[in-house]
Amino acid sequence: MKKGIIIFLLASHLFLFFMGTSFFNFDRVPEKLQALVIYYLSITGGHSYNFFSPDIPQQVLVTCTVTDSNGSLFDSHGKFHMEHFGSTENTYELRSDYFFQSISNNGDYEAAGEVAIHHCLKKYPKAKAIEVVFSRYSAPDIVDFKEGHGRGSLNHFYTKNYTRE
Amino acid sequence: MSKLKTFFTANISGSGWLVTLRVGTAVALICKIASEYRYIDQLYGSDGFIPVDLAVYSQNPHIPAIPGIFHYVSRFCSEHHFLQAFFICQLIFAISLLAGYMTRFSALVCWLMMVIVFNSSHLTSYGFDAILLTLLFYSFIFPVGYDLSMDNRSKAKVTQRDDSLIHIFQKTIQIHVCLIYLVNGISKIDGSLWTNGLGLWDAINQPQFHSLLTPFFQKLFMIPFLPGLLGTSVLIIEIAYPFMIWVRQTRKAIFILIILLHILIAVVMGLWLFALAMIVLNAVAFGHVMRREKAQET
Numbered sequence A: 001m002k003k004g005i006i007i008f009l010l011a012s013h014l015f016l017f018f019m020g021t022s023f024f025n026f027d028r029v030p031e032k033l034q035a036l037v038i039y040y041l042s043i044t045g046g047h048s049y050n051f052f053s054p055d056i057p058q059q060v061l062v063t064c065t066v067t068d069s070n071g072s073l074f075d076s077h078g079k080f081h082m083e084h085f086g087s088t089e090n091t092y093e094l095r096s097d098y099f100f101q102s103i104s105n106n107g108d109y110e111a112a113g114e115v116a117i118h119h120c121l122k123k124y125p126k127a128k129a130i131e132v133v134f135s136r137y138s139a140p141d142i143v144d145f146k147e148g149h150g151r152g153s154l155n156h157f158y159t160k161n162y163t164r165e
Numbered sequence B: 001m002s003k004l005k006t007f008f009t010a011n012i013s014g015s016g017w018l019v020t021l022r023v024g025t026a027v028a029l030i031c032k033i034a035s036e037y038r039y040i041d042q043l044y045g046s047d048g049f050i051p052v053d054l055a056v057y058s059q060n061p062h063i064p065a066i067p068g069i070f071h072y073v074s075r076f077c078s079e080h081h082f083l084q085a086f087f088i089c090q091l092i093f094a095i096s097l098l099a100g101y102m103t104r105f106s107a108l109v110c111w112l113m114m115v116i117v118f119n120s121s122h123l124t125s126y127g128f129d130a131i132l133l134t135l136l137f138y139s140f141i142f143p144v145g146y147d148l149s150m151d152n153r154s155k156a157k158v159t160q161r162d163d164s165l166i167h168i169f170q171k172t173i174q175i176h177v178c179l180i181y182l183v184n185g186i187s188k189i190d191g192s193l194w195t196n197g198l199g200l201w202d203a204i205n206q207p208q209f210h211s212l213l214t215p216f217f218q219k220l221f222m223i224p225f226l227p228g229l230l231g232t233s234v235l236i237i238e239i240a241y242p243f244m245i246w247v248r249q250t251r252k253a254i255f256i257l258i259i260l261l262h263i264l265i266a267v268v269m270g271l272w273l274f275a276l277a278m279i280v281l282n283a284v285a286f287g288h289v290m291r292r293e294k295a296q297e298t
Helices: A002-019 A031-044 A091-105 A109-123 A142-146 B002-009 B016-044 B052-058 B066-073 B079-099 B103-120 B127-141 B155-160 B166-189 B198-205 B214-220 B226-244 B248-269 B272-297
Strands: A060-067 A082-085 A129-138 A153-163
Touching (some): A002 A031, A002 B166, A031 B103, A031 B127, A091 B016, A109 A129, A109 A153, A109 B052, B016 B103, B016 B127, B052 B066, B066 B079, B066 B103, B079 B103, B103 B127, B127 B272, B166 B226, B198 B226, B198 B248, B226 B248, B248 B272
Antiparallel strands (some): A060 A129
């Protein structure tokens, strides 16, 4: 009896995981049950694993240009006030990069822009203006690259501006 | 029917996989904490990278989150000290899990704390976090303290254990792993960039995956047919894995291929933690099956 209950629970667990995959039509599930399933998947890690399926998306690069209170783009050391998001050199950069990738894939550029501005204001508290530019990176054409003149390109698609009043 | 029963009930790998699950999960969790500790304020603080006003929209309101918990203890300490205490506490229990001391309780604490962390950082999470949460969940519900643990030093405890369900527990993880690869492999069929290799070419050129080996891989992709071959291989390996892993004659080959795939992902894309978690999952599911088969042959 005990063994049967355990087997039933484990089978249910696997079925709930299957419900969280892209194969399962979640819309058919009643709303209240959906909430329960999502809750269970949230605590067991049973989300739909992407694994770059169906394709590896183009990377979204975010560049912030900061103008200080004197109207300058450079600080006192001659360093350009610019923040980039798009590397994975450490955990913080990896996770901030993932934020911009996932939120951009959802089309919520407004929220992403707010986050970028928030980050810049923390780093440059006296900033007068911040321009956040979202671009999609396109890899160089493989044939052009082979011939020696292939370059990656950035396709800008969204800009958000902040000006201190 | 009897073959089906044998499939689910035959204990072909013993209980060594439970040790791999416990140790592998604890190591993955320790690596995560170690890599993030210096950034805990930026990643989990209310004034961190994601403002708390935005973060709260992505959180499940029925699961605790770090800012919510801090609200109750804010009169006793600063947020920075709270975050330090939280992750140090998780680290201590991860080490305890690694050693197999108060195993189930340690696994429970690690799992619950990871649930809180995952809910607090949905917007910055990726595949590794979900896989680690799964591993921690399994570490809690399965008897991972059975072997090679501080808890198991007592002979009296050894005689009390019940091994009758261990094969069922492992079968659960095996089916889970197969589902992961099958779903993602079939999903990739829709993506033409995988079959012609351009998806991989795009990936290695992306700034987020740039490494010292990028120029080498760029040159490698100049070899005719190689991009398409590599992309199609990834697809085939993922789809074939759930079937070939059950056949004794092909198990070793597909296992090695999937491990190599994850190592390549780590090397090319820098996703070391993700690769570690997936390798642990594979080793837990099928690593000991092959080890036992090899031992039986000799």
